[in-house]
Amino acid sequence: MAIKKAVVVVWITLVSSLFALAARGSAAQENAVLHAPLERIDRKPVVFAMNNLGSDIYKRAMELIYKEAFSRLGYTFAYNLYPLKRSLGESNAGRIDGECARGWLPPAVQKKYPNLIQVREPIWExxxxxxxxxxxxxxxxxxxxxxxxxxxxxxxxxxxxxxxxxxxxxxxxxxxxxxxxxxxxxxxxxxxxxxxxxxxxxxxxxxxxxxxxxxxxxxxxxxxxxxLLYPYLNKKYAHLAEPLASVLKQMKKEQIIDQYILRAQEEVFAPARKITISTGLMPPQKPSPDLTPSFFNKVAEVVTRAFALENYQVSFIFRSRLSAFNMAKEGLVDGTMLWRKTKSRNSHFYFSKPFITAEIVFFHLKSKSFDWQQLDDLSSYRAGIVAGMQYEDLFDAAIFSGQLLSLTAKDETGNFKKLLSGEIDYTPVILESGYDTIREIFPQKTAALFTHHQKPLIRQNFYLLLSKQIKENQKVITDFNQGLYHLEKMDATDVKQFQQSAP
Missing domain, CATH: 3.40.190.10 (Periplasmic binding protein-like II)
Incomplete structure (x- = not known):
């Protein structure tokens, strides 16, 4: 009784009350639909368009409701954010599978978008x-x-x-x-x-x-x-229209939809959980000549925005690479960025989905002759490496065995200074990050002395790592991946440009 009263208050305040309209079909048919086993969910996700201007409570409630509904039908669910008019075209063309919530379409609009099928049960009001x-x-x-x-x-x-x-x-x-x-x-x-x-x-x-x-x-x-707002399906999912209506009707009878609305309200109004990420990337103090964002700013923006979509607030701690890694490994901070995915790290960290692909290249002075095509070509040069960094498997093995000469520094700054003094001949660094560091630590004339070899050591994915010392992090990494997915969908152009930023 207390839950129903609370729901009534939330609904009147936020979006009015939900009405349950009868869906046709026998009880036997409904039960056959509702009890699809979750372990059989192996299909491609059904992806709906959601109004990008809806309230945060609306978006979260929609997500929870549809995940439950489609899981009962044996499907997984995801959504993309779109303006209302654009989503009609995307759904009608089949580039997205349907609409989360849209009012009744008049005949003229139905004629323009003939591939959309209304689910005969309102989802929202x-x-x-x-x-x-x-x-x-x-x-x-x-x-x-x-x-x-x-x-x-x-x-x-x-x-x-x-x-x-x-x-x-x-x-x-x-x-x-x-x-x-x-x-x-x-x-x-x-x-x-x-x-x-x-x-x-x-x-x-x-x-x-x-x-x-x-x-x-x-x-x-x-x-x-x-x-009254209804789900709409692209015609390729026409076979789900009646089952989805039956599921939504049943969920209303079970008061699950009301409970999800309460949960959405609690999550949205709850204070954001704070996450601390350690990093060895250098935060820039000087703007780039063309005012483009630094590598760190690009990475930090994606991490911050992905977490924010799941109600987390991120702060960053700047340390040497090795120190940043060890702080997260020991659970002194929640996680660390950016790192390769290696077997040796699996026992200590949860890995995010990859969210940047970048090149590691060899930086050197323009005044020194430096060329390579295979690792043996590097045997006469001295490498500058960062303590705790793993670059590329064969290169790392050659350094470890002594096949390649090397000196170790605590960070990229130390190696660039060693390049300038002649102590080393080359140093492997993420392309964009390397030039950011050079601009930060040297005056313009000195910065102009550096360049990089056009052949990359490796082009690879990088990840956010969350410590397994913190038990909540298994959920946190799932939340981050979900936020990253939605960020990529609602801001696809910026994210793709970022992921492809390294030439």
């Missing part, structure tokens, strides 16, 4: 509300908009429903403005360029909680409609 900075404005139904003929009425053009309803119930003498998204519409409202803005309550509520709008005195002037 949102109120369409009116927002204003004028406390005298009150709206309880669509017809009330006609009372405000001298006020510019704004709406989001993300979906067709709002525009259609506003033009249907507004008067010809009224002025309407279609904002590209809800954030733009609220900015126009805050600057008094429009007097009313209509939007979906859960999306608007999330935006109004952002720092930009907290002090703007924008209030909810009333609700004009309730919007």
């Amino acid at each position: 949102s109120r369409i509300c009116v927002y204003s900075m004028n406390p005298d404005i009150r709206v309880n139904e669509w017809q009330d908009l006609k009372k405000y003929e001298n006020i510019v009425i704004g709406f989001s053009k993300d979906g067709v429903y709002l525009e259609r309803m506003i033009r249907q119930y507004g008067s010809n003498s009224q002025t309407f403005y279609g904002a590209s998204n809800s954030t733009q519409g609220l900015r126009m409202l805050a600057s008094k360029r429009i007097g009313i803005f209509l939007g979906v309550e859960d999306a608007i509520g999330s935006i109004l909680n952002e720092a930009e709008f907290r002090q703007k005195n924008i209030y909810n002037a009333g609700s004009v409609d309730t919007l």
